[in-house]
Amino acid sequence: MSDLLSAHIDEANDAFTGAVKDKLLKSLSSMSTESLEWLVMEWYQFSFANAELLRSAVECTKKFAEPGVSVELQRNLDEEDGHAPMNKQGMLNIGTDMDKRVEFPATTMFLANVAELCAPNPSRALGALYATETAAIFEHEVFFEICREICERRGFTYEGSLIKRFHDIHLEEGVEQGHKDGLAAFVDLDTTGADRADGEPIDPAQVRAGALDAIKVMQVWWDALLERAFAEPVSTGA
Numbered sequence: 001m002s003d004l005l006s007a008h009i010d011e012a013n014d015a016f017t018g019a020v021k022d023k024l025l026k027s028l029s030s031m032s033t034e035s036l037e038w039l040v041m042e043w044y045q046f047s048f049a050n051a052e053l054l055r056s057a058v059e060c061t062k063k064f065a066e067p068g069v070s071v072e073l074q075r076n077l078d079e080e081d082g083h084a085p086m087n088k089q090g091m092l093n094i095g096t097d098m099d100k101r102v103e104f105p106a107t108t109m110f111l112a113n114v115a116e117l118c119a120p121n122p123s124r125a126l127g128a129l130y131a132t133e134t135a136a137i138f139e140h141e142v143f144f145e146i147c148r149e150i151c152e153r154r155g156f157t158y159e160g161s162l163i164k165r166f167h168d169i170h171l172e173e174g175v176e177q178g179h180k181d182g183l184a185a186f187v188d189l190d191t192t193g194a195d196r197a198d199g200e201p202i203d204p205a206q207v208r209a210g211a212l213d214a215i216k217v218m219q220v221w222w223d224a225l226l227e228r229a230f231a232e233p234v235s236t237g238a
Contacts, residue, residue, distance in 0.1 A: 005207060006130065006187045006188050009131060010134060013131055016135075016215055017135055017138035020222050021141065024142055024226070027230070028149050033150060035230070036150055037096050038228070040143060041096070044088065044098050044101075045111065046107075048084045048088075049114075049115075050084070051080055052115075053114055053115060054118075055077060056119050057073050057129050058070050060125045061122045062122075063200045064200055064201075064202060065200060066189065069126055069186045072182045072183060072186065073129065076129075076182070079175055079178075086166045087166050089162060090147075090163030091147070093161065093163065094147070094151050094156045106224035109221075113217040114132065122202075123207045124206050124210030126207050127206065127207035127208060127210030127213075128210040128211060128213065129183060130183040131212075131214035132214055133179040133180050137176045144164070147163045147164065187207055189202055190202065190204050192204070
């Protein structure tokens with residue numbers, strides 16, 4: 001096992017995401033289209049909120065003496081520009097209108113909890129964003145399959161669709177892996193002993209705490225999503 005902090009965070013992340021992925025992918029064919037659509041709608045809320053979460057983290061991590069963290073987070077933010085609207089339009093093209101979504105309290109709480117981790121402590125923010133960007137890889141893998149299932153059931157061609165393109169950008173073209181790798185360099189950078197007076201050091205203990213807290217709130221959210229999705233029927237509109 002690697003001694004790198006990023007590897008320890010990955011281990012915790014993989015345990016939670018692996019279990020969710022396994023349960024969902026084994027159950028896709030038996031789940032109702034309404035439940036699958038509902039999951040897409042709820043995950044879109046995170047996709048939509050992600051830009052603001054990243055902006056908060058960019059500002060927060062400017063407190064570091066190491067300028068590279070906020071630069072990397074800004075790069076991530078710039079790469080995500082326009083992706084939420086693409087997600088929304090891609091789903092509309094296959095019959096799912098995100099605007100018909102009814103608020104789910106667990107998602108509201110989840111987004112509030114992640115927002116709290118993105119500020120004001122920069123080391124905790126770095127850890128939290130590393131954890132959520134890492135989990136985004138699993139999320140795109142899962143929703144790639146969910147969206148394909150919805151397309152097939154509704155008679156749409158998945159190949160060449162906008163929603164498949166949305167997921168391909170993040171998976172095949174490596175957007176999410178690039179975000180993970182870019183932040184890992186700073187997660188594994190311990191500057192607590194550096195003699196710098198122009199900013200805060202990167203504190204590994206706080207990075208770890210932020211990451212584990214983010215994993216915990218993601219796990220709580222996903223537990224709530226799965227509980228609701230597997231309970232029939234699920235309403236996706238008012």
